[in-house]
Amino acid sequence: MQKKNKFQSLPGMHDILPDDQVYFQKVCKSVESIANFYTFKRIETPLLEDADIYYKGTGEDTEIVEKQMYTFRTKGGDHVALRPEWTPSIVRSYIEHGMQSLPQPVKLWYYGPCFRYERPQAGRYRQFHQFGFEVIGEAKPAIDCQIIQMSHDVLKEMRFKNLIIEVNSIGDSECRPYFKKNLMNYLRSKRSSLCPDCQRRLKQNPLRILDCKEEKCQRIKAGAPQIIDHLCESCHSHFKQVLEFLDESEIPYNLNPYLVRGLDYYTKTVFEIFENTPQGKEQGALMGGGRYDNLVKILGGRNTPACGAAGGVERIMSLLKNKETKPDTSKDAKVFLAQLGNLSKKKSLKILEEFRRAKITVAETLSKDSLKAQFRTANKLGVRYVLIFGQREALNDEIIVRDMDKGSQEVFKLDAVVAEVKKKLKNL
RNA sequence: GUGGGCGUAGUGUAGUGGAUAGCACAGAAACCUGUGGAGUUUCUAGGGGGAGUUCGAAUCUCCUCGCCCACCCCA
Numbered sequence: 001m002q003k004k005n006k007f008q009s010l011p012g013m014h015d016i017l018p019d020d021q022v023y024f025q026k027v028c029k030s031v032e033s034i035a036n037f038y039t040f041k042r043i044e045t046p047l048l049e050d051a052d053i054y055y056k057g058t059g060e061d062t063e064i065v066e067k068q069m070y071t072f073r074t075k076g077g078d079h080v081a082l083r084p085e086w087t088p089s090i091v092r093s094y095i096e097h098g099m100q101s102l103p104q105p106v107k108l109w110y111y112g113p114c115f116r117y118e119r120p121q122a123g124r125y126r127q128f129h130q131f132g133f134e135v136i137g138e139a140k141p142a143i144d145c146q147i148i149q150m151s152h153d154v155l156k157e158m159r160f161k162n163l164i165i166e167v168n169s170i171g172d173s174e175c176r177p178y179f180k181k182n183l184m185n186y187l188r189s190k191r192s193s194l195c196p197d198c199q200r201r202l203k204q205n206p207l208r209i210l211d212c213k214e215e216k217c218q219r220i221k222a223g224a225p226q227i228i229d230h231l232c233e234s235c236h237s238h239f240k241q242v243l244e245f246l247d248e249s250e251i252p253y254n255l256n257p258y259l260v261r262g263l264d265y266y267t268k269t270v271f272e273i274f275e276n277t278p279q280g281k282e283q284g285a286l287m288g289g290g291r292y293d294n295l296v297k298i299l300g301g302r303n304t305p306a307c308g309a310a311g312g313v314e315r316i317m318s319l320l321k322n323k324e325t326k327p328d329t330s331k332d333a334k335v336f337l338a339q340l341g342n343l344s345k346k347k348s349l350k351i352l353e354e355f356r357r358a359k360i361t362v363a364e365t366l367s368k369d370s371l372k373a374q375f376r377t378a379n380k381l382g383v384r385y386v387l388i389f390g391q392r393e394a395l396n397d398e399i400i401v402r403d404m405d406k407g408s409q410e411v412f413k414l415d416a417v418v419a420e421v422k423k424k425l426k427n428l
Numbered sequence: 429g430u431g432g433g434c435g436u437a438g439u440g441u442a443g444u445g446g447a448u449a450g451c452a453c454a455g456a457a458a459c460c461u462g463u464g465g466a467g468u469u470u471c472u473a474g475g476g477g478g479a480g481u482u483c484g485a486a487u488c489u490c491c492u493c494g495c496c497c498a499c500c501c502c503a
Binding site: 006008011062063064067068085114116118119120121122123124128129130131132261262263272282283284285286287288289310311312313314315316338340341369370371372373374375376377378379380383386388390391392400402404407409 | 429460461462463464465476494495496497498499500501502503
């Protein structure tokens with residue numbers, strides 16, 4: 001709620017609070033482990049890019065560029081944009097750093113924030129995180145399959161069960177224009193029965209009509225020519241092979257002839273992955289991607305084929321939260337240091353440091369004086385052992401270790417305590 | 429951009445025109461510098477903002493702001 005004199009995060013912006021970090025990091029770790037396995041290297045690119053790479057790369061007529069980009073002019077007059085997606089940045093980097101002279105293909109992965117100015121909604125933010133994989137410099141259909149497989153793997157790694165993979169081919173610069181004409185002719189003949197949005201799309205991006213959910217458009221599209229029937233020879237055989245690879249890898253997929261993607265640079269294979277649950281369907285695609293054989297050239301590089309996929313971190317997180325699996329709490333402290341008196345308080349810092357070196361997390365509230373209060377805190381933290389270090393112990397260089405579950409206590413010499421606690425933790 | 433729902437302490441909520449706006453959790457303090465989960469007591473903190481109707485508004489009306497959801501599109 002909006003309060004007087006109180007700041008608030010901007011619409012569509014959100015904090016990922018400590019409690020959610022478990023999920024946030026789980027996504028990152030899953031992505032990283034899959035990427036490492038397939039020998040992808042991480043890349044990081046600036047949030048801010050020359051806006052032109054999106055106008056040219058992502059495409060002027062796309063929803064993203066047309067209405068959703070955060071753009072502004074710098075003091076020096078440069079027209080820049082907060083990245084709405086990663087791929088053009090990565091391709092820019094590939095070209096800029098001469099990665100075409102590396103062994104091909106170059107395999108990269110990423111994880112970081114993106115910005116799109118649109119109406120926030122379930123699983124949709126203005127600042128959100130995407131991760132993804134890109135393979136640049138390889139045209140073979142096996143790569144398309146590998147990208148799909150990795151995407152599938154990442155989600156499976158996070159224990160997603162009911163996944164739907166939808167696949168289609170949207171042809172290339174050879175066959176798509178021809179198909180477009182064909183489709184236009186068909187659609188023009190039905191123009192008056194299309195929904196108003198689609199009548200508008202007819203001019204701008206007729207392929208998207210195939211994606212429309214309006215009932216009357218659905219009926220029209222049922223009779224529309226399908227792109228897979230109009231693929232040129234090379235696209236056709238490419239797609240056929242991709243499907244064969246998918247079959248061979250036993251990756252479950254649905255052919256969806258109406259799947260078109262919102263970005264201009266896609267060619268041939270496109271795919272999206274959803275979770276097959278009510279919430280999953282509402283939220284939209286968890287991951288999506290495809291081949292983009294023209295993008296490198298469009299952005300000024302050599303003619304280089306490429307293929308990639310991207311995933312939405314927040315979307316995945318929100319579904320992850322509904323899963324039964326409890327977040328991993330193994331990193332929480334299992335030991336608490338309670339001190340009493342000035343001398344012990346002073347010596348406590350050194351003790352803590354010794355535990356840190358032994359890589360044992362020890363919680364404390366040095367700010368508190370009363371033992372009772374410290375125990376209360378220890379208890380709330382759900383700690384197993386409390387180290388009691390009072391005046392008496394400080395003088396004798398001893399320390400008491402209390403087992404909170406059993407209620408038993410043992411006294412140790414100060415220089416032995418780290419080893420003893422380590423032993424105890426190991427036996428848990 | 430269009431449509432729907434909702435705004436009460438930090439969080440979750442009660443209260444349908446009338447009393448000091450109630451409860452739970454969280455937080456702080458005391459009992460209590462030598463041993464936790466409990467208790468008691470005390471404290472902190474609230475109707476998004478504005479206008480109107482009314483003797484009287486958290487409650488009704490309007491505006492505005494914000495949040496959520498849907499369309500659109502997508503990760």
